[in-house]
Amino acid sequence: MAPRSQRLDPIIQIKxxxxxxxxxQVAAREASHVEQKARLEALQRYAAEYSSTPEQGATLNPALLANRVAFQSKLQQAVAQQMQIVxxxxxxxxVExxxxxxxxxxxxVLQKLAASYRTEESRVADKRTQKELDDLAGRRRAPALGAAEGESR
Incomplete structure (x- = not known):
């Protein structure tokens, strides 16, 4: 059976x-937001330019003046709508x-958990290795002690 840390690896990859x-998705939303802001700024510039008073000496008959006022109103609506879009x-x-x-x-969190598991697994493995080395050293020492006791008698 795979150690706990390795069992988390597929989950970490999915996450x-x-x-x-x-x-x-965040990058796409940010790019879209920048684009919408640029459109708003362009609309605001156009509306500001268009709303400046007509040149001196330019005569506007009532029909042209009404058209101009209606167009400015539509521009302001477009600016307000674009502000909402922005x-x-x-x-x-x-949200993204x-x-x-x-x-x-x-x-x-999953990466930290896996690292914690790996640390624990390493500690357990080190303990096991040390115990095996101690046991091996004890087994080697036991015959040597028995032989030494036999010689001293």
């Missing part, structure tokens, strides 16, 4: 793979990071 998968993206990234921390903690 490590799961941790790696979660790490990849917030959700940030929250999803934080928390999952990664948990997966990492589980893997670490």
């Amino acid at each position: 490590q793979r799961q941790q790696d998968e979660v790490a990849q 917030d959700r993206s940030r929250e999803a990234t934080e 990071r928390a999952r990664l921390m948990l997966a990492s903690r589980e893997t670490h």
